[in-house]
Amino acid sequence: MSTNSNxxxxxxxxxxxxxxxxxxxxxRTKQILCRFPRAKTIIxxxxxxxxxxxxxxFLHQKNSPNLILAKKHGELILKGAPVCQxxxxxxxxxxxxxxxxxxxCEYCYLQGMYPSANxxxxxxxxxxxxxxxxxxxxHKVYLCISYDTDLLALEGLFGFVLAWCEFxxxxxxxxxxxxxxxxxxxxxxxxxxxxxxxxAFTLSPETIIKNYEHGTxxxxxxxxxxxxxxxxxxxxxxxFDPMIYVANYKKVYEDxxxxxxxxxxxxxxxxxxxxxxxxxxxxxxxxxxQRPQSAILQYPYEPEEGVAHYGRDITNxxxxxxxxxxxxxxxxxxxxxxx
Amino acid sequence: xxxxxxxxxxxxxxxxxxFGLKKNLTYERFEVFESEEITLIITGISELQAAIxxxxxxxxKNPTTTDLLLNFGFCGSLTKEYALGELLxxxxxxxxxxxxxxxxxxxxxxxxxxxxxxxxxxxxxxDTAFLLSPHTELVDMEAYGIYHAAIHFISQHQMYFIKMxxxxxxxxxxxxxVISRSQNLIEEGITPLIDWCKDVLLPxxxxxxxxxxxxxxxxxxxxxxxxxxxxxxxxxxLTSSMTASLRQHLLYAHCLKRPLKTLLKDFLNRxxxxxxxxxxxxxxxxxxxxxxxxx
Numbered sequence: 186m187s188t189n190s191n192x193x194x195x196x197x198x199x200x201x202x203x204x205x206x207x208x209x210x211x212x213r214t215k216q217i218l219c220r221f222p223r224a225k226t227i228i229x230x231x232x233x234x235x236x237x238x239x240x241x242x243f244l245h246q247k248n249s250p251n252l253i254l255a256k257k258h259g260e261l262i263l264k265g266a267p268v269c270q271x272x273x274x275x276x277x278x279x280x281x282x283x284x285x286x287x288x289x290c291e292y293c294y295l296q297g298m299y300p301s302a303n304x305x306x307x308x309x310x311x312x313x314x315x316x317x318x319x320x321x322x323x324h325k326v327y328l329c330i331s332y333d334t335d336l337l338a339l340e341g342l343f344g345f346v347l348a349w350c351e352f353x354x355x356x357x358x359x360x361x362x363x364x365x366x367x368x369x370x371x372x373x374x375x376x377x378x379x380x381x382x383x384x385a386f387t388l389s390p391e392t393i394i395k396n397y398e399h400g401t402x403x404x405x406x407x408x409x410x411x412x413x414x415x416x417x418x419x420x421x422x423x424x425f426d427p428m429i430y431v432a433n434y435k436k437v438y439e440d441x442x443x444x445x446x447x448x449x450x451x452x453x454x455x456x457x458x459x460x461x462x463x464x465x466x467x468x469x470x471x472x473x474x475q476r477p478q479s480a481i482l483q484y485p486y487e488p489e490e491g492v493a494h495y496g497r498d499i500t501n502x503x504x505x506x507x508x509x510x511x512x513x514x515x516x517x518x519x520x521x522x523x524x
Numbered sequence: 525x526x527x528x529x530x531x532x533x534x535x536x537x538x539x540x541x542x543f544g545l546k547k548n549l550t551y552e553r554f555e556v557f558e559s560e561e562i563t564l565i566i567t568g569i570s571e572l573q574a575a576i577x578x579x580x581x582x583x584x585k586n587p588t589t590t591d592l593l594l595n596f597g598f599c600g601s602l603t604k605e606y607a608l609g610e611l612l613x614x615x616x617x618x619x620x621x622x623x624x625x626x627x628x629x630x631x632x633x634x635x636x637x638x639x640x641x642x643x644x645x646x647x648x649x650x651d652t653a654f655l656l657s658p659h660t661e662l663v664d665m666e667a668y669g670i671y672h673a674a675i676h677f678i679s680q681h682q683m684y685f686i687k688m689x690x691x692x693x694x695x696x697x698x699x700x701x702v703i704s705r706s707q708n709l710i711e712e713g714i715t716p717l718i719d720w721c722k723d724v725l726l727p728x729x730x731x732x733x734x735x736x737x738x739x740x741x742x743x744x745x746x747x748x749x750x751x752x753x754x755x756x757x758x759x760x761x762l763t764s765s766m767t768a769s770l771r772q773h774l775l776y777a778h779c780l781k782r783p784l785k786t787l788l789k790d791f792l793n794r795x796x797x798x799x800x801x802x803x804x805x806x807x808x809x810x811x812x813x814x815x816x817x818x819x
Contacts, residue, residue, distance in 0.1 A: 235627045238626075242681055432819060480776060
């Protein structure tokens with residue numbers, strides 16, 4: 186487990202740790218419990234007994250999330266969802282070894298997908314590794330491991346990125362994407378540099394970060410972490426996804442893209458992902474209930490095949506605009522646009 | 525509002541005295557004591573009694589998202605780790621009558637120790653309790669019923685189950701013995717709970733960060749905009765789905781703090797809107813209004 190500091194945690198985080206009886210003696214459970222010596226441990230039968238309770242307030246729990254340690258059963262690896270960018274990869278999968286995130290982005294689909302804001306950590310990573318190894322016998326695998334969480338932000342607590350890196354080191358047909366909004370330079374400096382482990386930094390203009398990405402590092406801090414990652418040789422992807430529609434979005438995003446290229450060299454970036462905000466219609470309904478005052482959620486989205494989006498006109502306008510600006514400095518073939 | 529549910533008058537009395545609660549005689553089925561910010565109900569003994577009483581109260585009072593519920597009562601401790609008179613917050617509720625376990629949300633900080641609790645409708649021995657729920661530490665007769673009634677009205681984070689150890693269940697313990705000893709225990713040990721109610725629970729009900737503020741804001745929005753939407757509906761021949769879509773646009777504009785009332789009144793006063801003659805024409809105007817609200 187990484188020795189990074191967990192000072193960013195607020196004192197009211199993880200005051201209670203629910204542990205499934207089945208994994209109480211698992212070495213990773215013991216390691217994690219050692220990290221939180223003052224937390225009260227509550228033994229449970231199944232994580233869903235706590236996580237899936239009715240009448241939970243996602244927003245309330247966000248202020249003081251608890252931890253649930255569990256064993257992952259069932260489908261350990263899933264095929265990539267249509268709303269996700271697949272980067273042209275034929276064998277595109279994702280897996281969730283941690284559910285939920287410490288950040289509180291107002292537009293985050295997790296608040297519509299999960300009934301609880303508590304973090305579930307599946308300690309049986311080795312079972313997931315076995316499943317990936319099984320798939321690798323048949324074909325290459327492109328695996329996103331940090332979709333429903335931010336593993337790099339949590340690296341100081343759980344060390345899952347390191348565990349995945351160690352696995353990826355021995356499996357060169359596996360490519361891992363670690364999506365993050367963190368600025369965890371300490372972790373980036375200690376993690377092994379591997380050509381098949383991509384750090385995908387989600388970036389937004391500072392005004393979007395301030396207004397909607399609550400608790401996330403500033404643009405400046407994220408840029409600094411990207412520069413560190415690049416200087417160490419980590420493969421870096423930039424994700425401008427989701428782009429958020431605001432009245433003056435052209436000015437906001439144009440300034441942002443220009444600022445970006447003054448700080449980092451476009452040639453050093455592996456590729457770029459571009460997409461506007463879209464979310465499952467059902468999730469949006471629940472998200473609106475959680476945050477009825479949120480302009481970003483109350484936008485009159487257009488539903489299409491179960492997905493709510495800005496509508497063809499605005500989506501195309503925003504995509505064309507961003508693509509145009511980015512392609513002035515960056516190879517068009519390496520800009521992946523979600524459609 | 526802070527709701528307090530106790531099984532017995534003995535358990536209720538420190539709250540009645542401490543907060544100057546007055547009996548509300550309009551409740552015929554259960555004893556209810558009230559002040560401006562506290563409502564206390566004496567439910568009677570057993571899970572079922574507790575559930576019925578609380579359901580009755582909550583049906584009448586219709587608690588809001590900012591209200592809280594405290595269930596207080598005596599319990600037996602299956603371990604000597606907890607002293608007689610000690611106050612404990614329950615973090616896990618099981619029942620003799622159901623295989624399901626419940627986990628109410630817990631406050632990140634509080635002055636009490638925490639323990640797991642088994643609710644049983646009959647007096648049970650330590651061995652039986654462990655058989656039913658291996659990790660249980662406390663036994664009472666109401667908490668599980670209170671939880672199941674309350675969860676239909678309020679959220680997981682709005683309820684607290686605090687118990688005072690009154691005995692250590694033995695083979696031949698009786699309710700009568702326990703109650704006679706409990707009078708002294710409650711007088712000596714209840715102060716930290718009363719203080720917690722005063723210092724933490726009551727102020728948090730009035731906290732402005734709560735979701736209730738947003739609910740109120742939404743009500744204000746509906747009140748302000750609904751009559752104008754009705755006028756638009758009539759003037760522009762809107763269908764119900766067109767109205768729903770327009771309402772979403774208005775809500776978005778409201779979240780952006782745009783002056784909706786003025787904007788809508790100006791729009792309604794436009795000559796072409798006043799003279800709108802068909803659904804097709806109305807559709808065009810409502811499109812224009814939506815564009816106006818989105819930008």
